[in-house]
Amino acid sequence: MEAIAHLKRKNQKEFDFQELSEHLEGTAHLATMFAGEYKNADWGYYLGKWHDIGKFSEDFQNYIKAASGYEEGEIKGKTDHSSAGAIFAKETLPVIWPPIAYCIAGHHAGLLNWVSEPGIIGDLQSRLQKQDCFEKIKTQIPDSLKTIRKLNLPCDKQISPEHMHLWIRMMFSCLVDADYLDTERFMSPEMFEKRGNYDSLNDLKARFQKHMEGLISKVSDTSVNRIRAKILQECIQKGSENSGFYSITVPTGGGKTLSSMAWALEHALKYQKRRIVFAIPYTSIITQTAQIYQDIFGEKNVIEHHSNLDDEITSVERKLSIENWDAPIIITTNVQLFESLFANRTSRCRKLHNLTNSIIILDEAQMLPPEFLKPILSVLEGLVSNFGVTVLLSTATQPALSGQIGSGQYSFIGIEKDQIHELIDDYNGLINDLKRVEVKMPEDPNRFTSWDEIASELQQYDQVLCIVNTRKECRELHRRMSEGTIHLSRLMCTSHIMDTIGYIKEKLKNREQIRVISTQLIEAGVDIDFPVVYRAFSGLDSIAQSAGRCNREGKLNVHGKLGITKVFCTENGIPQGMMRKGADALKELIHINSGADFLSPNMFHDYFELFYGKVRDFDKSHTDYLLCQNAYDMRFQFATAARDFRLIDDQGAKNIIVRYKKGSDLIELLKSKGPEPWLMRKIQRYIVSVNPRDFEEIRKAHRIEDVHGCWIQADAWLYNDASGLTFNDEWINEILMV
Numbered sequence: 001m002e003a004i005a006h007l008k009r010k011n012q013k014e015f016d017f018q019e020l021s022e023h024l025e026g027t028a029h030l031a032t033m034f035a036g037e038y039k040n041a042d043w044g045y046y047l048g049k050w051h052d053i054g055k056f057s058e059d060f061q062n063y064i065k066a067a068s069g070y071e072e073g074e075i076k077g078k079t080d081h082s083s084a085g086a087i088f089a090k091e092t093l094p095v096i097w098p099p100i101a102y103c104i105a106g107h108h109a110g111l112l113n114w115v116s117e118p119g120i121i122g123d124l125q126s127r128l129q130k131q132d133c134f135e136k137i138k139t140q141i142p143d144s145l146k147t148i149r150k151l152n153l154p155c156d157k158q159i160s161p162e163h164m165h166l167w168i169r170m171m172f173s174c175l176v177d178a179d180y181l182d183t184e185r186f187m188s189p190e191m192f193e194k195r196g197n198y199d200s201l202n203d204l205k206a207r208f209q210k211h212m213e214g215l216i217s218k219v220s221d222t223s224v225n226r227i228r229a230k231i232l233q234e235c236i237q238k239g240s241e242n243s244g245f246y247s248i249t250v251p252t253g254g255g256k257t258l259s260s261m262a263w264a265l266e267h268a269l270k271y272q273k274r275r276i277v278f279a280i281p282y283t284s285i286i287t288q289t290a291q292i293y294q295d296i297f298g299e300k301n302v303i304e305h306h307s308n309l310d311d312e313i314t315s316v317e318r319k320l321s322i323e324n325w326d327a328p329i330i331i332t333t334n335v336q337l338f339e340s341l342f343a344n345r346t347s348r349c350r351k352l353h354n355l356t357n358s359i360i361i362l363d364e365a366q367m368l369p370p371e372f373l374k375p376i377l378s379v380l381e382g383l384v385s386n387f388g389v390t391v392l393l394s395t396a397t398q399p400a401l402s403g404q405i406g407s408g409q410y411s412f413i414g415i416e417k418d419q420i421h422e423l424i425d426d427y428n429g430l431i432n433d434l435k436r437v438e439v440k441m442p443e444d445p446n447r448f449t450s451w452d453e454i455a456s457e458l459q460q461y462d463q464v465l466c467i468v469n470t471r472k473e474c475r476e477l478h479r480r481m482s483e484g485t486i487h488l489s490r491l492m493c494t495s496h497i498m499d500t501i502g503y504i505k506e507k508l509k510n511r512e513q514i515r516v517i518s519t520q521l522i523e524a525g526v527d528i529d530f531p532v533v534y535r536a537f538s539g540l541d542s543i544a545q546s547a548g549r550c551n552r553e554g555k556l557n558v559h560g561k562l563g564i565t566k567v568f569c570t571e572n573g574i575p576q577g578m579m580r581k582g583a584d585a586l587k588e589l590i591h592i593n594s595g596a597d598f599l600s601p602n603m604f605h606d607y608f609e610l611f612y613g614k615v616r617d618f619d620k621s622h623t624d625y626l627l628c629q630n631a632y633d634m635r636f637q638f639a640t641a642a643r644d645f646r647l648i649d650d651q652g653a654k655n656i657i658v659r660y661k662k663g664s665d666l667i668e669l670l671k672s673k674g675p676e677p678w679l680m681r682k683i684q685r686y687i688v689s690v691n692p693r694d695f696e697e698i699r700k701a702h703r704i705e706d707v708h709g710c711w712i713q714a715d716a717w718l719y720n721d722a723s724g725l726t727f728n729d730e731w732i733n734e735i736l737m738v
Contacts, residue, residue, distance in 0.1 A: 003056050003140070006186055007068040015070050018186040020056065021142070024049050026185065030178035035171065037274075037356040038387050039156035042149065043100070047175040049145055050088055051104045054081030056137040082107055083127045087134040088141070092148060098634035099154075101128065103172045107179060111172055111344035111638035114630075120639045155386040161631035163382035166341070168636070170387065173352035177324050180350065195320050197300070198328050201273075204297050205265040211296045212258070224554040227433050228255035231424065235259040238423045239266025244384060245420040247365075247393040249427050249601065251434045252548025256363075257289060260394050263423060264359045267390060276359045277330045279337040281367040287498065288527060289363070290331040303327040305336055325351035334368070335647045341379050342623060344642040357388040365393035365401075366541045369647055370578060370612065371620035377401060377414050378628075393420065396548060397541045398601070400608040407613040427601055436551040437563040439544075439598050445537060445587045448569040455480035458534065462513045466534040467523055467546050470575055473536065478517040478723065488518035492724030495685040496660050497521065504528060522549065529553050533565045537574065539582020540589065540607040543567055544599055578615075585610035621645040654695035655687045656704055657712045658719040662686070667712050674708045683710075688725050698727055 005023035028048030035044030066073035085104035090097040116123040185192045383389035474489040507514035523545040529552035551563025574583040621644040626637040663686035703715035
């Protein structure tokens with residue numbers, strides 16, 4: 001019998017098996033096709049052909065036969081079948097072997113560090129010393145696998161050492177996806193057949209045009225809608241321009257969501273892009289955008305991928321698409337996109353090669369975290385320069401991301417100057433035409449207003465939104481308000497937040513009384529329209545986003561009025577960290593520009609220069625050191641970089657599963673079934689994260705209990721439908737600012 005790659009039981013007595021030569025050829029075929037998208041089909045071929053040669057070993061053949069029940073025998077545990085391929089690459093390819101060795105050695109466990117590090121298991125150097133793995137299969141390797149032709153340069157050109165780690169990760173993605181798909185084709189052919197049944201971008205563009213024609217015919221002929229139509233046409237015209245970096249700088253409510261898609265479809269068809277990826281800052285607003293596009297393009301063509309995705313509403317086909325992002329339109333989060341681009345695990349990296357020749361739209365681009373700005377801009381440049389990606393930065397408050405960013409020894413060079421092309425020609429004129437809000441800054445940013453004063457002012461309005469900086473402030477102000485005032489913060493689980501936002505929208509639509517006290521989770525991307533907004537003092541970008549929730553549709557303009565966004569200083573001061581730096585930058589700006597229009601483009605540029613000048617670390621995860629500085633020697637610390645690149649610093653945060661609506665049923669399932677993966681994904685929507693100190697207070701009070709390693713609500717009074725988690729306000733310490 002030939003060497004076996006995979007075995008599966010047909011019935012009680014019969015088995016099907018996939019020969020190893022067949023699997024190597026099938027994987028090589030797919031990896032060749034994937035890597036060919038960026039002109040490295042030859043590298044993909046050898047990755048596929050060599051990745052499983054360790055399975056020629058007698059140890060592996062005995063293991064797979066015993067483990068599947070094909071033959072009787074002792075199962076001695078899994079055998080290492082990936083080191084042999086890495087060693088074979090080193091012995092076969094002089095000088096240029098490391099990229100293939102990294103990919104093959106990690107195609108199950110993930111990309112390894114070059115050298116070992118405490119707390120991280122495995123490294124490539126050690127794996128390359130496992131000569132016994134190679135000796136066991138050395139004589140069994142077919143001669144056809146030893147024939148080598150000259151390999152192209154990475155992306156068929158001389159790429160920057162700064163981007164070499166990205167190229168290797170892309171090669172790794174090609175191998176992993178090809179390996180999974182070829183295995184699935186044999187093991188689960190019915191699943192394999194469900195893949196890839198999408199409509200073409202040509203068809204999607206036709207649907208979009210039909211939708212927009214219907215939408216335009218129904219909307220009223222207002223100045224705001226005329227401006228939105230003008231923005232849409234300008235974006236369509238710019239779609240034929242070359243690949244690269246673009247920005248769309250449109251005031252909140254100007255129709256960026258639809259206009260950016262119009263541009264993307266035009267650009268994709270002109271330059272044969274394969275898909276459009278939307279990255280959004282918050283999971284709390286991603287569903288809104290996804291629903292808009294699913295209504296236009298059909299559910300099967302638009303894939304959501306984020307932590308709060310509910311298995312209950314995800315079909316088999318959609319689950320398959322999430323694995324490798326092969327759908328034409330992907331809606332995801334900044335966390336999912338960028339952490340995947342620095343990941344080392346197979347599950348996170350598998351989809352990356354499908355970013356090749358795509359369009360990435362970064363919604364609310366001003367929310368890119370400053371502590372990770374250097375590696376984020378670097379990897380975006382790598383995608384644009386080497387993998388045919390076009391990037392669109394979409395925001396009402398465009399950050400200063402080109403040229404020198406920061407000051408002194410902490411500065412770095414961002415995207416090359418003049419490389420970001422703006423889609424909107426007359427942004428200054430657009431600001432004036434779309435002016436719907438007057439922002440009232442405090443005369444003295446150092447003089448605070450008491451919560452009682454703020455509550456008294458808010459009570460004067462029937463419809464008013466007040467956005468504060470922390471969960472503790474949200475609770476403090478909310479308890480001073482009249483009955484019926486809405487509380488919105490991360491002391492509520494995601495399902496509760498989404499229900500509450502829906503309730504707020506309904507009240508506004510019906511012109512009923514509605515007062516809301518919220519953290520800043522509501523200020524970006526949530527389509528709501530209040531006549532009056534109050535905002536606790538913070539950075540100018542946050543204040544501008546809050547102003548975007550005010551008179552959004554310009555309804556007050558019809559009566560010759562503007563919406564009012566009033567900024568006030570709280571008695572608690574500004575929390576430390578990036579929020580404090582943003583507030584300090586705005587104080588400087590107010591001092592220099594007293595009485596100016598703080599929503600003007602020049603003001604945002606000056607604000608971000610001041611803000612970035614206060615940042616002392618643009619590479620918190622040290623990815624430059626871990627992935628770039630030793631690129632010439634191919635010494636990458638992939639596993640360490642993946643561990644440290646975390647956009648949300650929730651280490652130490654404790655999760656509590658709460659009994660909000662379906663949360664109670666899920667808790668009972670957890671008790672009976674244990675923490676099965678499908679169940680834990682559903683539970684994500686019913687979790688509240690708290691600071692370790694707060695967690696300990698709740699645990700000591702016996703208000704939660706441990707079930708299969710998960711902490712669940714035990715006290716019925718711990719969580720309520722009005723404000724979420726309820727406990728002593730003095731305990732509340734901030735984990736996340738939202």
